[in-house]
Amino acid sequence: MVIVLFSLLIGIAIGILLEKSNILDPEIVFNQFLWKDFTLLKVVLLAVATSMLVFSALNYSDTMFIESFSFGFSQVILGSILLGFGIVITGALPITIMAQIGIGYVDAIFIFFGVILGGIFYRLIEPILGYIEFLPKSNIATLNKALDLEYWMVAPIFSILLMFIVFCIRLIEKRTEKPKEEEEIDW
Amino acid sequence: MDSSKHILWPARIVGVFLGLLQYPIYIVLEKTLNSSGGYTVISNWLLQELNIPFDQDISLGITWWSVAMLAGISLGAFFSSRMSKRKFRIYSGFWKETAEDSLLKRIFLGSIGGFLMGLGLRMAGDGTNFEELSSIAKLQFHSMLTIGIIFAIGIFFTRRWYSSRI
Numbered sequence: 001m002v003i004v005l006f007s008l009l010i011g012i013a014i015g016i017l018l019e020k021s022n023i024l025d026p027e028i029v030f031n032q033f034l035w036k037d038f039t040l041l042k043v044v045l046l047a048v049a050t051s052m053l054v055f056s057a058l059n060y061s062d063t064m065f066i067e068s069f070s071f072g073f074s075q076v077i078l079g080s081i082l083l084g085f086g087i088v089i090t091g092a093l094p095i096t097i098m099a100q101i102g103i104g105y106v107d108a109i110f111i112f113f114g115v116i117l118g119g120i121f122y123r124l125i126e127p128i129l130g131y132i133e134f135l136p137k138s139n140i141a142t143l144n145k146a147l148d149l150e151y152w153m154v155a156p157i158f159s160i161l162l163m164f165i166v167f168c169i170r171l172i173e174k175r176t177e178k179p180k181e182e183e184e185i186d187w
Numbered sequence: 188m189d190s191s192k193h194i195l196w197p198a199r200i201v202g203v204f205l206g207l208l209q210y211p212i213y214i215v216l217e218k219t220l221n222s223s224g225g226y227t228v229i230s231n232w233l234l235q236e237l238n239i240p241f242d243q244d245i246s247l248g249i250t251w252w253s254v255a256m257l258a259g260i261s262l263g264a265f266f267s268s269r270m271s272k273r274k275f276r277i278y279s280g281f282w283k284e285t286a287e288d289s290l291l292k293r294i295f296l297g298s299i300g301g302f303l304m305g306l307g308l309r310m311a312g313d314g315t316n317f318e319e320l321s322s323i324a325k326l327q328f329h330s331m332l333t334i335g336i337i338f339a340i341g342i343f344f345t346r347r348w349y350s351s352r353i
Binding site: 004016 | 194196211231261263266267301302307311319321
């Protein structure tokens, strides 16, 4: 019960962050793909960069073990294509669907039911998915394993690289910035 | 867009806070941020409840905390939008534009898009769940491949399908 309550609280925090950044708006997602608005990319890159630092600290202190498992290229490629089309059609990301429902977008309810049906369909076809494995499985699943290094040695470098990319995006944005309608809190 | 007077937080602040949430999530749950796990749990629970025949050798792994997280995301967005007095809309202006204001078209597009997303999420995770941010942060190759493909499809098809309507 405590774990469920804790998850609920974490979810509320995520919901607030998604609403406050407005990345739950489909227009933000589409404008990202059209390179007109970089809000989504900045949020994702910084969330990944910060996660890398958190995971590195946990991995360095032996609290966290980064799992490495083999994966099938065919299934991952096919799944990514379907996922990509799902995002392009709906303008929603898996994490933003529930936030869209929360702010009252009725259409997000249909997306939600679609996702659930997709999950059920996956379970039904799971036994036959092995037949589409026409590409070999990868035995090395993570970049640090490929480099034969510990996770905490590699991840901070990538984290800094991602932060630098965000910094560059911000610089480009500032040079080409038009007056914004939105009122932003200056942190 | 419905947020012309809506107060937004800078993307950098939101990104950093989302990343920092990984710490309490891992310490308490020994998991990483993964919203798609909740959808999987609901699908699996429905499979069980509706007595739909499926391969019984495959573990369903129903963990309600991930569903609670999904519910929390919804609640958080609701409270936040109410507190900031966000103008209420029942759909995004963008969906109205692309579906030409047809409710049936929006229901169809939403359901099909959601279905592809649900199926794709499971396949992209190769049977587990595609953990979005967390699996890229773990430097897992399959997630980097997935993000690359999503962006390629997004850039190519958004330009072809929607650029004239935005």
